[in-house]
Amino acid sequence: MSAPTLEIRNLTKTFPIRTAFGGKAGAVTAVDDVSLRVAAGAVYGLAGESGSGKSTIARMVMGLTRPDSGDILIDGQSIIGVKSHAHRGRVQMVFQNPGASLNPRRTVGQSIRVALDAHGKPAARVGDLLDMVQLPRHFADRYPHELSGGQKQRVAIARALAVEPRLLVLDEPTSALDVSVQAKVIELLEDLGRDLGLTYLFISHDLSLMRNFTAEVGVLYRGRIVETGPTARVFADPQHDYTRLLLASVPVISDEEAALRPDIPLINGELPTAEELLALRQAERKSE
Amino acid sequence: MSLLSVEDIHVSFTTYGRTTEVLKGVSLSVPAAQQVALVGESGSGKSVTMKSIMGLLPQAARITQGRILFDGDDLLTMRERDRLKLRGTAMSMVFQDPMSSLNPVWTVADQLSTILKYADRRLGRARDRRGRMARVHEVLAQVRMREPERVAASYPVQLSGGMRQRVLIAMALLSEPRLLIADEPGTALDVTTQAQILKLLKDLVTERQLALLMITHNLGVVRETCAYTYVMHKGAIVEEGRTAAIFAEPQQDYTRALIAAVPRLTGRDAA
Amino acid sequence: MSDLDLSEQAALSNAWQNWYRFSRNPTAVIGAIIVVVAVLLAVFAPYIVPYPADAGAVVDFQHRHLPPSWEHWFGTDNTGRDNFSRAIYGLRVSLALAGVVLVIAVPVGTVLGILAGYFGGWTEIVIMRLTDIALAIPPLVVALAVAAVLEPTLLNSMLALASLWWTWHARLVYSVTRQVRAQEYIEAAETLGASKLHILFREILPNVISPVAVKTSLDAGFVILIGAALSYLGLGVRPPTPDLGTMVANGANFLPDFWWESMLPATVILVLALGFNLLGDGLRDLFDVEDVR
Numbered sequence: 001m002s003a004p005t006l007e008i009r010n011l012t013k014t015f016p017i018r019t020a021f022g023g024k025a026g027a028v029t030a031v032d033d034v035s036l037r038v039a040a041g042a043v044y045g046l047a048g049e050s051g052s053g054k055s056t057i058a059r060m061v062m063g064l065t066r067p068d069s070g071d072i073l074i075d076g077q078s079i080i081g082v083k084s085h086a087h088r089g090r091v092q093m094v095f096q097n098p099g100a101s102l103n104p105r106r107t108v109g110q111s112i113r114v115a116l117d118a119h120g121k122p123a124a125r126v127g128d129l130l131d132m133v134q135l136p137r138h139f140a141d142r143y144p145h146e147l148s149g150g151q152k153q154r155v156a157i158a159r160a161l162a163v164e165p166r167l168l169v170l171d172e173p174t175s176a177l178d179v180s181v182q183a184k185v186i187e188l189l190e191d192l193g194r195d196l197g198l199t200y201l202f203i204s205h206d207l208s209l210m211r212n213f214t215a216e217v218g219v220l221y222r223g224r225i226v227e228t229g230p231t232a233r234v235f236a237d238p239q240h241d242y243t244r245l246l247l248a249s250v251p252v253i254s255d256e257e258a259a260l261r262p263d264i265p266l267i268n269g270e271l272p273t274a275e276e277l278l279a280l281r282q283a284e285r286k287s288e
Numbered sequence: 289m290s291l292l293s294v295e296d297i298h299v300s301f302t303t304y305g306r307t308t309e310v311l312k313g314v315s316l317s318v319p320a321a322q323q324v325a326l327v328g329e330s331g332s333g334k335s336v337t338m339k340s341i342m343g344l345l346p347q348a349a350r351i352t353q354g355r356i357l358f359d360g361d362d363l364l365t366m367r368e369r370d371r372l373k374l375r376g377t378a379m380s381m382v383f384q385d386p387m388s389s390l391n392p393v394w395t396v397a398d399q400l401s402t403i404l405k406y407a408d409r410r411l412g413r414a415r416d417r418r419g420r421m422a423r424v425h426e427v428l429a430q431v432r433m434r435e436p437e438r439v440a441a442s443y444p445v446q447l448s449g450g451m452r453q454r455v456l457i458a459m460a461l462l463s464e465p466r467l468l469i470a471d472e473p474g475t476a477l478d479v480t481t482q483a484q485i486l487k488l489l490k491d492l493v494t495e496r497q498l499a500l501l502m503i504t505h506n507l508g509v510v511r512e513t514c515a516y517t518y519v520m521h522k523g524a525i526v527e528e529g530r531t532a533a534i535f536a537e538p539q540q541d542y543t544r545a546l547i548a549a550v551p552r553l554t555g556r557d558a559a
Numbered sequence: 560m561s562d563l564d565l566s567e568q569a570a571l572s573n574a575w576q577n578w579y580r581f582s583r584n585p586t587a588v589i590g591a592i593i594v595v596v597a598v599l600l601a602v603f604a605p606y607i608v609p610y611p612a613d614a615g616a617v618v619d620f621q622h623r624h625l626p627p628s629w630e631h632w633f634g635t636d637n638t639g640r641d642n643f644s645r646a647i648y649g650l651r652v653s654l655a656l657a658g659v660v661l662v663i664a665v666p667v668g669t670v671l672g673i674l675a676g677y678f679g680g681w682t683e684i685v686i687m688r689l690t691d692i693a694l695a696i697p698p699l700v701v702a703l704a705v706a707a708v709l710e711p712t713l714l715n716s717m718l719a720l721a722s723l724w725w726t727w728h729a730r731l732v733y734s735v736t737r738q739v740r741a742q743e744y745i746e747a748a749e750t751l752g753a754s755k756l757h758i759l760f761r762e763i764l765p766n767v768i769s770p771v772a773v774k775t776s777l778d779a780g781f782v783i784l785i786g787a788a789l790s791y792l793g794l795g796v797r798p799p800t801p802d803l804g805t806m807v808a809n810g811a812n813f814l815p816d817f818w819w820e821s822m823l824p825a826t827v828i829l830v831l832a833l834g835f836n837l838l839g840d841g842l843r844d845l846f847d848v849e850d851v852r
Contacts, residue, residue, distance in 0.1 A: 049478035049479060049480065050478055062750055063750075064746065064749075064750065085752050088750060088751065088752040089752070092750065092751070093747075093750055095743050095746075095747060097743060100742055100743040100744060101743040101744050101746075101747045102744050102747075103744040103745075103748070103762050103765070103766070104744075104766070105765030105766050105768075106761070106762070106765065110761075111744075114748055114751055114753045114757065114761075114762075115751040115752070115753075117753075117757075118751055118752035118753050118754070118757075119752060149330075156747070159747070159751065160751075162751075163751065163752070178329040178330055178505065179329065179505070179507070179546065179549045179550055180329060180545060180546060180549040181329075182549070182551075183548075183549035183551075186551075205478065205479055206479075206551070207479070207553065208508075208550070208551040208552060208553045209551045211551065211552070211553055211554070211555050212551040212552065212555060212556050213551075232555060235553065235555075245480055246479060246480060247553070248483070249479045249480045249482065249483035250479060250483075250508065250553055251482075251483070251486065251506060251507075251508025251509045251511065251512050252508050252511065252552075252553050253507045253508050253510075253511050253535050253547065253550055253552075254535065254536075254552070254554075256552075256554050257552055257553040257554050260553055260554055261553070268432075269432075269491075270432060270484060270487070270488070271480070271483055271484045271487055273450075273480065273481075273484070274480060304575065304576050304579040304580070305579060
């Protein structure tokens with residue numbers, strides 16, 4: 001059996017809280033003992049809200065942040081302490097805000113060429129890459145401000161594909177886009193994944209999108225994966241209360257979807273926060 | 289009669305010496321105590337429509353045609369003083385960004401009572417400092433802050449995003465308006481917090497019999513809060529009707545494509 | 560794709576937009592005109608001025624101290640030379656001074672600022688503390704000291720000014736680089752495996768050009784004023800080379816009777832410095848950059 005494209009083992013990362021004088025005042029655990037496996041060609045979703053640790057995991061997979069403990073393996077090889085250049089050829093990332101991830105003073109072609117040059121690939125590939133993301137070739141001479149949000153994100157995808165990676169980390173790649181543009185970008189990602197055999201780690205807070213795009217999902221709450229499994233199953237029959245709360249919070253557009261949302265007990269006529277709900281359940285369990 | 293009715297509004301922008309018409313005859317109405325959504329993608333003109341109603345259009349913009357009636361009076365032809373009297377009192381705005389809509393150097397109480405002071409002055413109401421503080425605590429309780437006094441004494445940085453959004457809603461409620469205009473409320477927040485805010489907004493408008501004009505790009509938010517919907521595209525209303533009807537059976541190609549593009553919680557097969 | 564038309568429009572109108580904004584900004588246009596005219600006059604001085612010979616050491620006692628007239632727009636000086644001709648030649652010295660000082664100071668300051676801003680740590684500490692020390696010394700005082708110790712020549716003044724002027728640019732570029740470094744596109748370039756050299760000069764440098772351009776234009780005005788001050792104190796250009804500061808100093812001996820001999824060259828200095836400042840302000844509005852003095 002071949003090794004999974006991405007394997008994360010007991011990954012932990014804490015950030016120190018510093019006092020005004022630089023002394024250590026404590027630590028926050030951003031990622032707490034996270035393990036997951038993504039098979040070649042699969043799409044794995046990490047669902048979570050702000051502070052869940054999903055972006056820290058992405059940064060560690062990209063080699064931008066060092067974990068405190070645990071291991072990250074790409075195709076069975078650990079990336080911890082490996083020279084970054086080789087690693088960058090295998091993992092790439094598409095950032096959340098396409099406006100911020102492209103240098104405003106450089107043309108589309110120049111931005112893509114950086115990636116090609118860095119990995120010794122011919123500059124002539126720029127045209128092919130633009131074809132791949134369904135942009136006209138003459139866009140190579142455009143500057144980011146001349147492009148729409150969806151077009152910029154296509155450029156960012158083309159740039160990530162330039163190094164011919166095995167794994168693409170997608171950090172909320174469509175959250176800054178209009179819904180009709182989002183649909184097209186997701187479609188493009190699906191086509192590319194199939195044609196190029198890419199593996200995706202998809203990070204998002206949008207559960208509806210998660211349901212449609214990913215095969216498997218891990219729900220992150222305060223740095224821990226509280227529930228994981230095939231996306232369809234987790235959404236149809238959520239086991240953890242936090243997953244249930246997340247699902248219940250999604251604004252939906254049809255009665256069928258609304259029927260799928262779990263019922264959450266109201267506290268003083270209000271939807272509870274995650275902390276309140278979990279505390280309530282714990283109290284219930286104790287009294288039983 | 290409608291509380292707010294926008295009749296055939298045309299707005300043009302002049303930038304770099306060129307004039308473009310961005311609103312091409314928009315009409316909509318919000319009946320008293322009803323919740324209405326204006327939904328559209330970026331560039332559809334929904335924000336320009338909202339700014340026209342609030343009188344917040346930038347200098348480069350000009351309303352070339354149409355009327356905006358509030359309670360039967362045309363906002364566009366009334367004296368500036370009368371319009372100011374309405375803005376923030378009879379009709380008020382719930383701002384979108386809970387991070388930048390509050391001044392970090394003043395406490396919540398400072399900011400709310402200042403706004404109240406000016407609203408009182410405009411309406412010729414007399415209220416002393418203590419009266420204003422009482423009202424501030426009252427609205428904070430209305431947005432279901434558990435400890436209104438403590439929140440009032442806090443600076444914005446001491447509050448979570450959800451609490452700040454509640455403060456912004458409280459701010460809109462200060463002068464007991466009859467119409468709330470909400471610009472993408474909760475979009476900057478986490479899903480679970482957004483759900484709380486939407487529920488709060490919905491409860492408030494039904495309990496207090498307020499009219500609501502919700503401006504958003506999120507179709508799910510529309511379905512959660514508003515019974516009637518206008519869909520905007522390229523500066524015009526392309527479709528209007530009861531929200532449930534539009535979502536179930538959109539009549540126009542644009543609306544159909546828009547609704548089809550929304551990912552479903554039930555997955556693709558069911559949609 | 561439906562979103563194509565939007566970008567076509569953007570591509571067409573971009574150059575037009577910049578030109579439109581520039582042309583609608585009276586400050587920028589006036590500044591640009593002053594600077595361009597001054598440069599043209601300086602370059603073509605020998606072909607333009609009515610009395611080219613008066614640029615040298617000419618003595619014509621018959622025509623000394625003549626007031627402004629059609630023959631002598633700026634009057635004549637105490638040796639009977641045409642002040643207008645000498646003022647136009649004087650532009651050459653002022654512009655050369657500003658040019659040389661900034662050609663040295665701007666690149667040095669920019670490179671050091673980018674290095675300090677991008678790498679941080681010891682690089683930042685060494686460069687920025689050095690900058691702080693140098694910032695504490697007024698350029699005019701150093702120029703005076705250098706002129707006093709070495710020979711009081713134009714070249715020495717230029718080098719003295721350049722040796723301190725880079726600090727202002729280093730400060731500016733450092734703070735802009737810090738902001739740019741935090742942008743996602745820099746992180747994106749890093750994750751793509753781009754070299755440090757590439758990130759410094761291809762990714763960051765283009766983003767600091769606008770504020771540097773604004774500052775350079777503003778600085779040109781200041782350098783010209785300082786240069787004039789040095790000449791006025793007799794530490795600049797040697798006579799008989801025509802120089803605006805020297806003309807003011809010389810003419811000041813004959814105040815108030817022959818006021819034109821000092822006041823008119825002084826006005827030329829002011830207008831030139833003003834031109835650079837207006838241009839800088841205009842560029843600042845055009846590029847929409849902040850933080851530049």
